[in-house]
Amino acid sequence: MVIDAKQYDFQALNEQIRAAEGDVTVENCMGHRFIAAGASGRTITINGVPGNALGCYLNCATVVVNGNAQDAVGDTMNDGRIVIHGDAGDAVGYAMRGGQIYVRGNVGYRAGIHMKAYKDKVPAVIIGGHAGSFLGEYQAGGIIIVLGIDCPDDRVIGEFCGTGVHGGRIFIRAHEIKRALPPQVRCEVATDEDLASVRDYIRQYETCFSRKIPDDGKRLFVLSPNSANPYKKMYAVN
Amino acid sequence: MAINYIYPEFEVVRNADRCTACRVCALQCANGVHTYADGVMISDERKCVACHRCVALCPTRALKIVKSDHTFRPNGNWSGQAIEEIYRQAETGGVLLSSMGNPTSLPVYWDKILINASQVTNPPIDPLREPMETRVFLGKKPNGMRRNPDGTLDTRMSPQLELKVPILFSAMSYGSISYNAHASLAQAAAELGTYYNTGEGGLHEDFYQYGANTIVQVASGRFGVHPDYLEAGAAIEIKMGQGAKPGIGGHLPGAKISEDVSETRMIPQGTDAISPAPHHDIYSIEDLRQLVYSLKEATAYRKPIIVKVAAVHNIAAIASGIARSGADVIAIDGFRGGTGAAPTRVRDNVGIPIELALAAVDQRLRDEGIRNEVSLVIGGSVRNSADVVKAVALGADAVYIGTSALIALGCHLCRSCQTGLCNWGIATQRPDLVKRLDPDVGRQRLVNLVSAWNHEIQELMGGMGINSIESMRGNRLMLRGVGLNQTELDIFGIKHAGA
Incomplete structure (x- = not known):
C-alpha cells in the first residue's frame, strides 16, 4: 500500500500505517515523527525525510528510508532492521536491544x-x-x-x-x-x-x-x- | 594493628540466662554478626545494621539491639555522625552512599496540618451505614461537553486508570527489590483493584499476568523496555526524576545483578546497572513531549502516560510544562522518598518536601486553567491514611506508597539496601534470603494495610461530612495549619488553626 504523507500530520499518517495491511510505502515524507513505532512483521519504505523517533520500539519490522533521517532512529528498538540511505541525526539506536540499523553515511x-x-x-x-x-x-x-x-x-x-x-x-x-x-x-x-x-x-x-x-x-x-x-x-x- | 576510627553504632545485647545457643541468629544474619564458638554465641557488632531479623526470630527473646551510648565529646555543631562520615571518606575517598528516604529532622509538614470535622451543621456521615466513594480515575478529564457533527454527545475519553482505592504502590525495580517482593506487590495490587509499578528494571516474564494492575516504567537506562512490555501494562510511566536523588541517575550495584535480573534488564551479570541522570533524548519540554508521544504511538493511544519527577524548587513551572507535554498523569516524588541507593549528600540535601510541592503544583495548574489536563499523584513519603487525606485535600488525585509498603512486608528501615544483604528478603537477590519473604504472606499484609487505610480514609471523610473523595480533592478548607508561618500557610493555601 502507498500512502502519500503530504496530506497528513504525524498522528493521522501513523494511524494510516497501523491500519494498513502488509507492506507500506510512504511517499513525500517530510518530518513526520514516530513512523513505525513498535511495528512488527512488515516492511515500511519511506521516500523523503522521516522525523524524529523513526522506528522507536521497533519489533521485527523492516524500515527503509530513501533519504536522510532525523534524531532518535530506532530508539529502544527491540528487533528488526532499519536501513537509512543517507545520514541520520543524534541518538541513533539509543538503548537498542536487538536488530540492526544500517546508516549509509554519518550519524550525529x-x-x-x-x-x-x-x-x-x-x-x-x-x-x-x-x-x-x-x-x-x-x-x-x-x-x-x-x-x-x-x-x-x-x-x-x-x-x-x-x-x-x-x-x-x-x-x-x-x-x-x-x-x-x-x-x-x-x-x-x-x-x-x-x-x-x-x-x-x-x-x-x-x-x-x-x-x-x-x-x-x-x-x-x-x-x-x-x-x-x-x-x-x-x-x-x- | 590498624586503627579503627568508627565504633559500632549498635550493641547486640544477649541475655545469657535466656540464650540456648540454638544458633538461629547466626543462620538468619546475612551480615555475619552472630557466630557460635566454644558453646556460646558471640557477636561482631561492627556488622550490625539494626534490621532486627535476629531479634524477631530468637525463640527465647534473648536478644535486643540498642544504640550504643559510646560517644564523642558532645558538640552542638559536630555530631557523632558528621565526624564518622569524615572518617569514612578519609579512609576510602568515596562518595557516601545511603539507602531509603532522607532520615534527617527537617520539617514533616503532614504533622503540622490538621483535618476538619463536622459538628452541628452539615452533619458527619457514618461510613458503616452510608456508601463512601474512594474510587479514583486517573487521566485527562474533558474541560466541557463536546458534540459530534450530527449533534450527538461526543463520549470519547482519554484513557483512564481506575483505582478502587486512592493508593498505588510506587516504582521499585526488580533488581533493587526481590522477585518475591514484586510478586507480593503485584498480587496485592490485583486484589485491591489498584496498581504496582515495575520501576526501571523491566518486568519479569512471570508477572505479565498481572499486567492489568501494572504500571510499566521507562527510565533513562531503558532497561527491559520493548513493545510487549509497553503493551503489558495498564499505563506507562516515564521516570524523569526520583525524590531521593533528584538530578542524578540510578546505580544498581553489580552484586544485585543476578542471572534473572541480567535477563530482564539485558545487561551483563554482575556488572553495575547505570541509569544516567538525563534521558539522552530529552533536553527540553518539547523533547519530553516527543517521548510521551512516541509511547502513545507505540501503544496506539490506549494507555495513559505518567511523567514522574522529583519535587524540586521550580516544581510548579516544571509541572505546568509536563501538563502541556501531552502527559495524562504527573507523579511528584518528595525529598523523603525511598531509594535502594543514593549518594547521602543528594538524598539529604536536594529537593523539597512533597507537601509544599503538591500545594504549589495544584495551585499553579488551577491558575493556568489546565488542572483537568492531568491527574496528580504524589509520594515520598506517605506514612498513614491521614497523610493520604491531607494530600488529597491539598490537591492530589491519589498517592504512591513505597516505604510504607516495604514496611508492611517486613522492612525495618535499617537503610542498608545497597549492600544487597536484606535479611527480610526484600532488597536482595540472594536466593536464600529472597525465599524468606513468602509472597502469599506479603500479599495479605499489603492488602491488610491498604484496606485498613481505606477504612480510615472513609472514617475521616465521613467526619468531614464528605461521602466522595472527589469532593475532598483540593478542598483546602478542610485543612488548618499549626505552628506554620504565614509564608508556609500561603503556599498551602490554608488558614492557621483557630482562624
Whole structure:
C-alpha cells in the first residue's frame, strides 16, 4: 500500500500505517515523527525525510528510508532492521536491544548509547561514515561499527566515546585512533576472531548500499570495557 | 594493628540466662554478626545494621539491639555522625552512599496540618451505614461537553486508570527489590483493584499476568523496555526524576545483578546497572513531549502516560510544562522518598518536601486553567491514611506508597539496601534470603494495610461530612495549619488553626 504523507500530520499518517495491511510505502515524507513505532512483521519504505523517533520500539519490522533521517532512529528498538540511505541525526539506536540499523553515511551525537544485549539477542549499529561525540556511552552490550569511509582519522569518532561502558564492543575503522578515549575503554587492533564476528554486518552494509569498503589501508580497532564495574570505587557505604 | 576510627553504632545485647545457643541468629544474619564458638554465641557488632531479623526470630527473646551510648565529646555543631562520615571518606575517598528516604529532622509538614470535622451543621456521615466513594480515575478529564457533527454527545475519553482505592504502590525495580517482593506487590495490587509499578528494571516474564494492575516504567537506562512490555501494562510511566536523588541517575550495584535480573534488564551479570541522570533524548519540554508521544504511538493511544519527577524548587513551572507535554498523569516524588541507593549528600540535601510541592503544583495548574489536563499523584513519603487525606485535600488525585509498603512486608528501615544483604528478603537477590519473604504472606499484609487505610480514609471523610473523595480533592478548607508561618500557610493555601 502507498500512502502519500503530504496530506497528513504525524498522528493521522501513523494511524494510516497501523491500519494498513502488509507492506507500506510512504511517499513525500517530510518530518513526520514516530513512523513505525513498535511495528512488527512488515516492511515500511519511506521516500523523503522521516522525523524524529523513526522506528522507536521497533519489533521485527523492516524500515527503509530513501533519504536522510532525523534524531532518535530506532530508539529502544527491540528487533528488526532499519536501513537509512543517507545520514541520520543524534541518538541513533539509543538503548537498542536487538536488530540492526544500517546508516549509509554519518550519524550525529550519542549514537548507540545504552545499547544492551542478552545471550543471542545482540543489537548492531553499522555506520558508513563518521559518528559524533558520546558514541556508545554507557553501552552494556551489542555492537557498534563505524566504517569511516572517506573520512579522516580525526573525524571518525568524536569526544567521550564509550564513557561508562560495561559491556558490548565498538569497532572503528581507521589508520589510527586519534581521539583520546575515557579510562573505562580498552582499545586494541581487532583480532581475526573479532573480524569474523563482524564480517557479516560489513558484508550486509556493502550489499544494502551497493558500496565497497575502500582498500585504503585502514585497520579495524575494537573498543571494549576494561572493567566490569566502571564506577564501583567511587562509593563508600554510609 | 590498624586503627579503627568508627565504633559500632549498635550493641547486640544477649541475655545469657535466656540464650540456648540454638544458633538461629547466626543462620538468619546475612551480615555475619552472630557466630557460635566454644558453646556460646558471640557477636561482631561492627556488622550490625539494626534490621532486627535476629531479634524477631530468637525463640527465647534473648536478644535486643540498642544504640550504643559510646560517644564523642558532645558538640552542638559536630555530631557523632558528621565526624564518622569524615572518617569514612578519609579512609576510602568515596562518595557516601545511603539507602531509603532522607532520615534527617527537617520539617514533616503532614504533622503540622490538621483535618476538619463536622459538628452541628452539615452533619458527619457514618461510613458503616452510608456508601463512601474512594474510587479514583486517573487521566485527562474533558474541560466541557463536546458534540459530534450530527449533534450527538461526543463520549470519547482519554484513557483512564481506575483505582478502587486512592493508593498505588510506587516504582521499585526488580533488581533493587526481590522477585518475591514484586510478586507480593503485584498480587496485592490485583486484589485491591489498584496498581504496582515495575520501576526501571523491566518486568519479569512471570508477572505479565498481572499486567492489568501494572504500571510499566521507562527510565533513562531503558532497561527491559520493548513493545510487549509497553503493551503489558495498564499505563506507562516515564521516570524523569526520583525524590531521593533528584538530578542524578540510578546505580544498581553489580552484586544485585543476578542471572534473572541480567535477563530482564539485558545487561551483563554482575556488572553495575547505570541509569544516567538525563534521558539522552530529552533536553527540553518539547523533547519530553516527543517521548510521551512516541509511547502513545507505540501503544496506539490506549494507555495513559505518567511523567514522574522529583519535587524540586521550580516544581510548579516544571509541572505546568509536563501538563502541556501531552502527559495524562504527573507523579511528584518528595525529598523523603525511598531509594535502594543514593549518594547521602543528594538524598539529604536536594529537593523539597512533597507537601509544599503538591500545594504549589495544584495551585499553579488551577491558575493556568489546565488542572483537568492531568491527574496528580504524589509520594515520598506517605506514612498513614491521614497523610493520604491531607494530600488529597491539598490537591492530589491519589498517592504512591513505597516505604510504607516495604514496611508492611517486613522492612525495618535499617537503610542498608545497597549492600544487597536484606535479611527480610526484600532488597536482595540472594536466593536464600529472597525465599524468606513468602509472597502469599506479603500479599495479605499489603492488602491488610491498604484496606485498613481505606477504612480510615472513609472514617475521616465521613467526619468531614464528605461521602466522595472527589469532593475532598483540593478542598483546602478542610485543612488548618499549626505552628506554620504565614509564608508556609500561603503556599498551602490554608488558614492557621483557630482562624
